[in-house]
Amino acid sequence: MQVPAQVEYERAGSVEHALTLLARYGPAARVLAGGHSLIPMMKLRLVQPEVLIDINGITDLCYINLTGAQLRIGALTRHAQLLESSVAGEHFAILHDAERVIADPIVRNWGTVGGSLCQADPSEDLSAAFAAMKGTMIIHGPDGSREVSAREFHAGPYETVVGPSELLTEIRLPIRPGGGSGYRKVSRRAGDWPVGAAGAAVWLDGDVITDAGIGLTAVGATHFAAAEAEDFLRGRTATPQTLARAGEIAAENCRPVSDQRGPADYKRHLACELTTRVLGVAVARARGLMA
Amino acid sequence: MQRRAGGKGGLIMTIVYSDREDEAAAQVPMRRIKFTVNGEKKIAEVEPRLLLAHLIRQGLRLTGTHTGCDTTNCGACTVLVDGQAVKSCTMLAVQVDGHEIQTVEGLASASELHPLQEGFREEHGLQCGFCTPGMMLAAKALLDRNPDPTEEEVRWALSGNLCRCTGYQNIVKSVLWAAAKLRAQAPAD
Numbered sequence: 001m002q003v004p005a006q007v008e009y010e011r012a013g014s015v016e017h018a019l020t021l022l023a024r025y026g027p028a029a030r031v032l033a034g035g036h037s038l039i040p041m042m043k044l045r046l047v048q049p050e051v052l053i054d055i056n057g058i059t060d061l062c063y064i065n066l067t068g069a070q071l072r073i074g075a076l077t078r079h080a081q082l083l084e085s086s087v088a089g090e091h092f093a094i095l096h097d098a099e100r101v102i103a104d105p106i107v108r109n110w111g112t113v114g115g116s117l118c119q120a121d122p123s124e125d126l127s128a129a130f131a132a133m134k135g136t137m138i139i140h141g142p143d144g145s146r147e148v149s150a151r152e153f154h155a156g157p158y159e160t161v162v163g164p165s166e167l168l169t170e171i172r173l174p175i176r177p178g179g180g181s182g183y184r185k186v187s188r189r190a191g192d193w194p195v196g197a198a199g200a201a202v203w204l205d206g207d208v209i210t211d212a213g214i215g216l217t218a219v220g221a222t223h224f225a226a227a228e229a230e231d232f233l234r235g236r237t238a239t240p241q242t243l244a245r246a247g248e249i250a251a252e253n254c255r256p257v258s259d260q261r262g263p264a265d266y267k268r269h270l271a272c273e274l275t276t277r278v279l280g281v282a283v284a285r286a287r288g289l290m291a
Numbered sequence: 292m293q294r295r296a297g298g299k300g301g302l303i304m305t306i307v308y309s310d311r312e313d314e315a316a317a318q319v320p321m322r323r324i325k326f327t328v329n330g331e332k333k334i335a336e337v338e339p340r341l342l343l344a345h346l347i348r349q350g351l352r353l354t355g356t357h358t359g360c361d362t363t364n365c366g367a368c369t370v371l372v373d374g375q376a377v378k379s380c381t382m383l384a385v386q387v388d389g390h391e392i393q394t395v396e397g398l399a400s401a402s403e404l405h406p407l408q409e410g411f412r413e414e415h416g417l418q419c420g421f422c423t424p425g426m427m428l429a430a431k432a433l434l435d436r437n438p439d440p441t442e443e444e445v446r447w448a449l450s451g452n453l454c455r456c457t458g459y460q461n462i463v464k465s466v467l468w469a470a471a472k473l474r475a476q477a478p479a480d
Contacts, residue, residue: 003345005340006320007320007340009320009322009385032383032386035386036363036378039363039381043361056386105448106376106377106452109376110381191364191450191451
């Protein structure tokens with residue numbers, strides 16, 4: 001029987017209340033959202049907060065809506081809600097692709113989008129998806145709110161730029177015309193963390209790639225992104241050869257490590273192959289050739 | 292471990308942990324929570340660290356909810372909180388304050404099995420039975436939402452529940468059997 005260590009518990013009823021509690025307890029506290037990473041880690045004593053600040057009552061943070069040319073996702077949105085959201089799927093196929101392969105349906109009922117990002121697991125899927133879409137995160141703190149790009153959000157494994165007295169409240173994704181996106185993941189079994197995974201977004205003008213976003217997870221990519229491969233794609237024609245070369249560049253610039261999920265050279269191979277394939281998916285979707 | 296409080300038979304529960312002297316046992320925080328389990332209102336005093344699975348098994352003595360892996364993988368501990376399936380080894384008991392829990396014990400009435408239970412019997416949906424309560428509750432959450440699921444939808448809904456005996460074939464058949472029976476019982480539109 002695994003049991004977490006002693007912990008105090010506070011329930012926040014609003015963002016302001018959560019911020020007051022965070023200011024009071026500082027780094028001794030951890031925010032409890034879905035808890036589906038935090039509670040297992042507490043059982044293993046990998047984290048041992050003195051206080052949990054439960055934000056599950058802040059239902060104001062559960063939403064997915066279109067505001068101007070942005071999709072806005074509240075931080076407490078459950079994975080299942082994102083997977084069921086037609087507006088999210090219509091504009092960002094990558095989000096539905098990714099959500100389908102995150103854990104399992106029961107975990108997705110409770111696990112949250114913001115919680116996944118703040119947990120900052122180096123194998124987390126949405127971090128790669130949001131990096132590919134070049135989203136931004138809204139962080140509230142005692143002095144108001146700030147907006148941070150998805151590629152500056154993670155400070156390292158299990159570390160983000162969200163300070164001890166701050167709370168992630170929203171993720172924003174820009175909607176730009178001519179785009180298509182997708183996500184592909186290889187895992188050892190259903191519901192597992194990825195051995196490797198890639199997300200891609202492309203924007204086309206005719207056959208020319210005007211912009212591209214590539215997200216990689218579990219393979220040691222800096223900020224979950226493949227910036228060099230994106231630079232290579234910009235301005236080129238979307239041919240299979242071009243996409244395959246982008247895959248190679250992505251693989252050359254990531255730093256996978258060998259672990260129980262596979263050896264580093266296999267993961268590098270996956271980074272190449274998955275990037276190539278998912279770019280193909282994104283291009284096909286941008287051309288309207290694929291649902 | 293359990294005692295009846297005065298008044299109208301409200302139940303106050305405390306879960307006892309071993310004091311391994313590795314934690315600040317002197318300052319044990321306690322919370323009083325009110326919740327409903329299988330339609331019965333309860334009050335419990337719990338440590339915030341108490342897991343929902345342990346409240347159900349040790350506190351409520353509803354041992355139909357099994358704990359298998361303790362790591363959010365196997366789904367044996369699945370229960371419904373406000374109708375939503377959750378792996379109860381990964382939720383804190385304090386979090387169900389004000390909410391409604393349903394466990395496998397809440398499926399059958401005194402005289403009749405729930406169609407899901409009948410389905411598991413008719414289609415041989417269990418062998419050792421360890422995963423069965425979790426399977427049934429995950430299936431119930433599906434059927435409450437989607438009374439006429441395809442086989443694919445049943446497999447998808449049960450993909451967070453592991454079975455080491457049956458190879459899943461008969462579990463899927465059991466759920467489809469129950470879905471058909473529930474539809475037949477439902478009043479026609």
